[in-house]
Amino acid sequence: MTREEKKVILASSAGTIFEWYDFYLYGSLAAIIGAQFFTAFPEATRNVFALLAFAAGFLVRPFGALVFGSLGDLVGRKYTFLMTIMIMGLSTFIVGMLPGYAxxxxxxxxxLVGLRMLxxxxxxxxxxxxxVYVAEHAPAGRRGYYTAFIQTxxxxxxxxxxIVILVVQSYINGHYPMQPVLDLSGNPVLLADxxxxxxxxxxxWGWRIPFLGSIILxxxxxxxxxxxxESPAFKKMKDEGRASKAPMREAFGNWKNGxxxxxxxxxxxxxxxVVWxxxxxxxxxxxxNxxxxxSFSANVFIAWALILGTGGFLLFGGLSxxxxxxxxxxxxxxxAALTYFPVFKGITRTANPALYAAQMVPVQVTAAPGDCSFQFNPTGTAKFTSSCDVAKAALARAAVNYQTVEGTGPATVTVGAVRIASYDAGALPAADLAAEKARFDGALTGALGEAGYPLGAGNTTVAKAQHxxxxxxxxxxxxIAILTYLILLVTMVYGPIAAALVEMFPTRIRYSGLSLPYxxxxxxxxxxxxxxxxAISAQTGNIYAGLWYAITVAVMTVIVGLIFVPNNTHKRDIFAHDR
Known part of the structure; x- marks a missing residue:
């Protein structure tokens, strides 16, 4: 690489790393943030809401691609960069200051969802x-390798x-005492004892520090x-008067480009x-979950997998x-489609052998057909209080695999030979609800414990990192080896994708054209x-069933890609490709 090419890659990559850092802070802390901002909902629903708030940032990304893609093709790559990083950085900083639900x-x-959307x-x-910026600076025959730095x-x-979360978490928890959980009235939440x-x-409160510290970055x-x-290809196109006056319409308003x-x-x-x-x-x-x-140990194991696997981006980018x-x-x-089921089962078997062994014990929910709901509630308006929903939510929290069979009357949970009656949380007066919940939770915990489920702090088989x-x-x-395999699959699909997309569109609509499908x-x-x-896993009673979503989409891409995607784009002159 020349000095100028290194400068281009460094300038593009440094800012992009920061933007991804901002965006991923929420993903890494979703469970903790869910407890702060979705306090009013049951734990199982709270986890879904926390993930949906994370997904809200992804839902609006195509609209950002339309807005900033047009600006990038109209006014240039550099000034669009400056706008996006300002919006990202300030939104992240404000999340760190935002008061919680209480x-x-x-x-x-x-x-919170509004900031995620920004x-x-x-x-x-x-x-x-x-x-686009890096690809338009890269020499012919090296676009895959150069843009792979952006992919990293x-x-x-x-x-x-x-890493920031781990450092802050270690320091805060090592220097400050535990604190009581407060209810919406500001009073401590009491346990059964x-x-x-x-x-x-x-x-x-310590989770806010990584968000607030992002202002320095x-x-x-x-x-x-x-x-x-500015990109030389863009400047040359502007000087020659070939820039598009309506990049959105040109990119997607005709069948040839659409x-x-x-x-x-x-x-x-x-x-x-989905693989990523x-x-x-x-x-x-x-x-x-x-x-x-x-959470500390999980972050350590994922961090090591990322360290070991990240070089795959450059490897597969260069190979492409x-x-x-x-x-x-x-x-x-x-x-990914062929190996996800054995890989995720291998994660359970390795990280928590006692849980994996306990999942062999047959567990069954017997309920009337109309008593069970699909416990996916993005609006927060539904109340999952039926006896079936109460039973399924409790089993999902304990990571129990179970089957649902049709019956009559209130739902029951059968663990091995033990049968436990659930309760309808919506039909009981407040005075009786606490007692019924304590009875059901205690009986279920005892039955799962007898079946070998590691529900308490005494589980010494679970993987744990002290530092x-x-x-x-x-x-x-x-x-870590299993997680690194998943990261290597990520590098295979993601390492060459930027170059592939850049090569499919001409310079005048390249920013807009690739941004929207991406x-x-x-x-x-x-x-x-x-x-x-x-949500799929909670509904089916199988902790691995949710993988079918990723597998189905991955197989669809293999079929469509084999038929329609050309394989010679890496040989194209992307400047001669203009038309």
Whole structure:
């Protein structure tokens, strides 16, 4: 690389890493933030809401692609960069200052979702600009390798967010005492034995520090971006008077270019997106909330997997310069579809052997057909209070695999040979509800404990890291190896994708053309994956059933990509490609 090329990659990558860091802070802290902003809802529903708030940022990314893609093709790549980073940085900083539900009530989660949407709009304009800017500076035959540096920024941003969280979490919890959980009236929440429910200082308030500290990174990134020059391809096109006056209409208003966008979406980015989010975000959520590894240890294991696997972006990006983008991306999608079930079962078996063994015990929910609801409630208006819903929610929290069979009357849970009657939370007076809940929870906990489910702090088989370098046991290294495999699949599908998309569109509409299919694929197919997978698993009673969503989309991309995506784009002259 020349000095100028290194400068281009550094300037593009540094700002993009910061934007991904901002965006991923929420994903990494979703469970903690859910407890702060969705306090009014039951725990199972709260987890779905927290993931949906995370997904809200992805839902608006295609709109950000439309707005900033047009600006990038009209006024240039550099100034669009500056706008997106300002919006992202300020939104993240404000999240750190936003009061929780206990202080502001329903306004708190509404504002949180609004800030997430602003982040999504900014990110919708960021990625396409970075990919185009680097590709238009790269020499022929090296676009895959050069743009792969941009592809590393998403994972490096996640890694940076995890490291910052781990450092802050270790310091805060080591220097500040546990704090009581407060209800909406400001009073301590009491456990069954009358003692206050306690949480760590980091969970109470320390989680805000990584958000507030991002203002420093914003200043650094703005300074770096101000040093950038405009893309030579864009300047040449403007000087020759060939710039598009209506890039959106030109990119998507005719079948010739619209067809390319559809092929890019269904034949490349949709499958890439579900593999990416399965390997990073859903894997982290699965390890924490399903396998019951504590959040600190889960972040340590994911961070090591990212460190070990990130080089795959450059490896597969460079390889795509020689054999093409298509075979590498589709191979990654196919491998994911074929291996996800054994891999995620391997995560459970390795990280929590006692839980994996207990899941062999047959558990059954017997309920009347109309008593069970689909417990996915994005609006927060439904109340899951039937005896069937109460039973399923309790089993989902304990990561229990179960079957649902048709019966009559109130729902019952059968664990091995023990049968436990559930209760209808909506039909009981307040005076009786607490007693019924205590009876059911106690009986279910006892039955699951007898069946071998590790429900308490006495589970010594679960993987646990005391500090960042506490990984050198067979169990922890095996878990990190499995997670690294998932990251390598991510690098296969994501490493070559920027170059593939850049090569499919001419300069005059390139920013707009690639941004929309990329962000629909990653924002909608990928961003909704954690919430969708969680809801599917809760509904079916199988903690692995949610993987069918990712597998189905990945297989669709393999089929569409094999038929419609060309394999020779890596040989194109992207300047001669203008038309």
């Amino acid at each position: 202080s502001w009530g329903i306004a708190a989660p509404i504002l 982040q999504g709009l900014a990110l919708g304009g960021e990625y396409g600009g970075a990919a 920024t998403a994972t490096l941003g996640l890694l940076l967010s995890l 009358g003692t206050p429910q306690m949480i760590t200082a980091f969970n109470a 914003l200043g650094i990134s703005l300074y770096i971006r101000m040093q950038m020059e 067809r390319i966008a559809l092929i890019a979406l269904f034949g490349l980015t949709a499958g890439q997106a 989010y399965s390997g990073q975000f859903y894997a982290l959520f699965f390890v924490q 399903v396998v019951k590894v504590d 310069d020689r054999i093409g983008r298509k075979p590498i991306i589709l191979a990654g999608c196919l491998l 960042f370098f506490d990984i050198f046991t067979a169990q922890k290294l095996t878990l 962000h629909i694929g990653n924002g909608w197919f990928g961003g909704l994956l954690p919430a969708t997978a969680f």
